Amino acid sequence: MKPVIGITMGDAAGIGPEIIVKSLAHKEVYEQCAPIVIGDAKLLRRAADITDTKVTIRPISAPEEAAFQLGTIDCIDLNLLPGDLPFGGISPEAGNAAFHYIKTAVALAKEKKIHAICTAPINKEALHKGGHMYPGHTEILATLTDTEDFAMMLTSPKLKVIHLTTHVGLIKAIEMINPERTYNVVKLAHDTLTRAGFNHPSIAVCGINPHAGENGLFGNGEEEEKLIPGIEKAQAEGIHVSGPHPADTLFFRAARGDFDIVVACYHDQGHGPIKVLGLESGVNITVGLKGGIIRTSVDHGTAFDIAGKNIADEGSLLEAIRSAIELAPKEE
Structure with a gap:
């Protein structure tokens, strides 16, 4: 059908x-x-x-x-x-x-x-x-x-991105990210792709800071505080998720086919790569309804x-x- x-x-x-x-x-x-x-x-x-x-x-x-x-x-x-x-x-x-x-x-x-x-x-x-x-x-x-709990997904023929935050300023976006939101969005990505026929979809979470913090070298431990607990909770449920990964290489790897979808932390982190791949091919999707x-x-x-x-x-x-x-x- x-x-x-x-x-x-x-x-x-x-x-x-x-x-x-x-x-x-x-x-x-x-x-x-x-x-x-x-x-x-x-x-x-x-x-x-x-x-x-x-x-x-x-x-x-x-x-x-x-x-x-x-x-x-x-x-x-x-x-x-x-x-x-x-x-x-x-x-x-x-x-x-x-x-x-x-x-x-x-x-x-x-x-x-x-x-x-x-x-x-x-x-x-x-x-x-x-x-x-x-x-x-x-x-x-x-x-x-x-x-109440939904997310924005953007897709192009080579890349799928789902967002932890969207239309808020960068400082506010970082404040809004927490382990629960990270887990919820990872699960939304997993459930959406599973229902669509993806077999055990591979999800990659992007870091907040340069080099995903590089073990505390950059930032104030945001990855350890806001992302990793949510990732680990999803992993414990059998969801195939990894990260946080450095943004400067992750989107290339995902477009190459290493991952089915990327979890972006804020608006421009996710929108930029999609639009570089082609403004005419980007699609806005609401998931979690x-x-x-x-x-x-x-x-x-x-x-x-x-x-x-x-x-x-x-x-x-x-x-x-x-x-x-x-x-x-x-x-x-």
């Missing part, structure tokens, strides 16, 4: 509908998965016309009705927006609709009717004006799944300035779909 991937349409005033119809015109997508769009069928039709993509938009009410055929895009049609929604501006209606696309996708994932969620971009200001006061996708997903729900996302915004002009590139969405296929649970 191919995994069923639910693709949310995002903010329809942006490029989401365009990159979705372009992506679902690629034969290889249907060879690897069964895609369903959650959005507004009329706006997908408009996007197909704008991009001259030869597809039929087929409104459905449930995944069981989907045809999963190249040339036909199955859309769970929530019918929330007007067909002439203006491009390129903040729309409370579009922000509200984007929230409900996500909410519907989460409900389908909870019911195991889809195996992963792939999200087109939303706009935070439109989301707020639409009545939904969340910083972004991750917080919406965490609330809808009643999840209750129910084992996987969410992947494009690594760009709504691009209001080019919406409706048929110049948006679908490459990042194709990579996000590929990652959703790879990480979708395989046990069912």
Whole structure:
């Protein structure tokens, strides 16, 4: 069985509908998965016309009705927006609709009717004006799944990275790291990859200081205090994890294939190597959501300035779909 991937349409005033119809015109997508769009069928039709993509938009009410055929895009049609929604501006209606696309996708994932969620971009200001006061996708997903302990994973074709901390300053990030968080993120990485079909995944934890502290030569013992106890706890449970490793060689080794995933301590430590490998191939993933729900996302915004002009590139969405296929649970 191919995994069923639910693709949310995002903010329809942006490029989401365009990159979705372009992506679902690629034969290889249907060879690897069964895609369903959650959005507004009329706006997908408009996007197909704008991009001259030869597809039929087929409104459905449930995944069981989907045809999963190249040339036909199955859309769970929530019918929330007007067909002439203006491009390129903040729309409370579009922000509200984007929230409900996500909410519907989460409900389908909870019911195991889809195996992963792939999200087109939303706009935070439109989301707020639409009545939904969340910083972004991750917080919406965490609330809808009643999840407190989650993590950001970034992937590219050669490298996977999961983060102990993300959008905080460096000093604050180091303060936030502790053995419990280290253990929890290592376990999230292990469980996510195991469900995705990896056999005994190999996990490497990156050091905080240069040379991972070099036995106390650099730093104030952060590796010994904050990382090693969490690593040892995971090892005691049979998880294949090692470290802390020096950052200056670890990412090269992981991209070479020595490890399946790297645990990065802070935002730039993990984001930098992924983006050096290619901005167009990076994918943002939320892991740890209750129910084992996987969410992947494009690594760009709504691009209001080019919406409706048929110049948006679908490459990042194709990579996000590929990652959703790879990480979708395989046990069912």
